[in-house]
Amino acid sequence: MLDRKFIIKNADQVRDNCQRRGVSCDIDQIITLESERLEKLKLAEELNRQANETSKQIPKAESAEQRNELIEKGRDLRLQKEAVQRERDQLDATIIDLQSAIPNMTHPDVPTGGEDDAKEISFGKTPKPDFEFDTLDHVELGAKHDLFDFEAGARVAGAGFYYLKNAAVRLDLALQHYAISFLADQGFTPITTPDLALTSILKGIGFTPRGPETQIYSVEDSELNLVGTAEITLGGMLAGQTLDAEQLPVLLCGLSHCFRTEAGAAGRATKGLYRVHQFTKVEMFAFTSAESSDDMHLKMRDYECEIFDALEVPYRVIDTATGDLGGPAYRKFDLEAWMPGRGDGGAWGEVTSTSNCTDYQARRLGVRSKKTGQKGTEFVHTLNGTAVATGRAMIAILENHQLPDGRINVPKVLQPWVGCEVLEPND
RNA sequence: GGAGCGGUGGCUGAGUGGUCGAAAGCGCCGGUUUGCUAAAUCGGUGAGCCGGGCAACCGGCUCCGCAGGUUCAAAUCCUGUCCGCUCCGCCA
Structure with missing residues (x-):
């Protein structure tokens, strides 16, 4: 398949190429979904960062209470992360389906037609x-x-x-x-x-x-x-x-x-x-x-x-x-x-x-x-x-x-x- | 088909739930030294993604066959799956 960034950066070219090769594809849909996916990705990464940080503090906890508090916090963060990640994976799967349908680019000398x-x-x-x-x-x-x-x-x-x-x-x-x-x-x-x-x-x-x-x-x-x-x-x-x-x-x-x-x-x-x-x-x-x-x-x-x-x-x-x-x-x-x-x-x-x-x-x-x-x-x-x-x-x-x-x-x-x-x- | 063991970086190969992106060696890159189709020695050296920067680079996330699960935390525990190896059986 084609590289996702390439598709987005060269949307017009890719669209023309699909048309020349008689393949229908929805580039705009890919662009929209990909920007949504990146939002989710950033959010999930941030939540994960916080969760990792929390996990690292747990072995160093000074009291049982503090320890339990941190565990609770970590659990909560992981749950949030997983929810966001699921949305992200969903988007990713949809994008891959669309992306796989796009044919390769075409050598400039290739004649157009059937x-x-x-x-x-x-x-x-x-x-x-x-x-x-x-x-x-x-x-x-x-x-x-x-x-x-x-x-x-x-x-x-x-x-x-x-x-x-x-x-x-x-x-x-x-x-x-x-x-x-x-x-x-x-x-x-x-x-x-x-x-x-x-x-x-x-x-x-x-x-x-x-x-x-x-x-x-x-x-x-x-x-x-x-x-x-x-x-x-x-x-x-x-x-x-x-x-x-x-x-x-x-x-x-x-x-x-x-x-x-x-x-x-x-x-x-x-x-x-x-x-x-x-x-x-x-x-x-x-x-x-x-x-x-x-x-x-x-x-x-x-x-x-x-x-x-x-x-x-x-x-x-x-x-x-x-x-x-x-x-x-x-x-x-x-x-x-x-x-x-x-x-x-x-x-x-x-x-x-x-x-x-x-x-x-x-x-x-x-x-x-x-x-x-x-x-x-x-x-x-x-x-x-x-x-x-x-x-x-x-x-x-x-x-x-x-x-x-x-x-x-x-x-x-x-x-x-x-x-x-x-x-x-x-x- | 039966039984057992395993899958870790470019390669070989350690690895106790947190100090593990991961010892050590090889290879590679750079330096020093001795010199001559090379040796010694020191240092550096994984990939992908997100963000920032013109850039060198910096910050973060992920990756120990693959997919799930347990857990605050998994290379490490559990399940499934694919692949490989060894022994037995069968066999060109």
């Missing part, structure tokens, strides 16, 4: 394929090569689950292996993370489990939830920690399964592997100083581009418009791969997303940094980005690399792990 207003920034090195034959989508290609079993997935776990088979398993592992090797070479520490996390961590990152519109699976009778992304577990790794400023940036690449209920998603786009309840993802995560998060964001975007160039998949990069940013994001770039089997005659489909969350997550997670020899601490900046979500990457690879005879080319960088240059159909 999904269609995203700015197209660049294209990948691989051109869109120009097929001179009737193409198949990844589900049809999967059938030809015996790569997926959606029926069994549904039988065992319900719609939205699937089995990978044969070359799909090799591709899945190859993508993970390639992405992790690539990022390790860029200085990221490879990590495999828990696939479950505590509710408090989810909330710190900005997810709300167990709500009516939640996208999160939760485990009954426990504080655990299946993670929707390794962003949760990677960000949570340092929750509550104060880092030495010299340790920054901390660069992690995490491999995890991702689970999403996808409540309310339906239609053509849900066909096949595109929108599923479980997938595997290699995620980048960075903790940086406030000064260097913008640079790191561009770097992470470039790493995503390098990975998809290496996979020989056509894609475009977009700068997501204000209305399409999640609450914590200050700016977000998406890579959309060309998927020939999507829509009518192909369509762009999101394959990665990288966000600079500035200090929005760090404030709630309590991740600070401290410069040695300097007083105080500051919140770090957090960034996340998809290196590769194997399911969607596989769609793009299969559909773009298909040949007229039904065979499928394997991108060069994956060949060592897949074990061949071309996939031969099964039928």
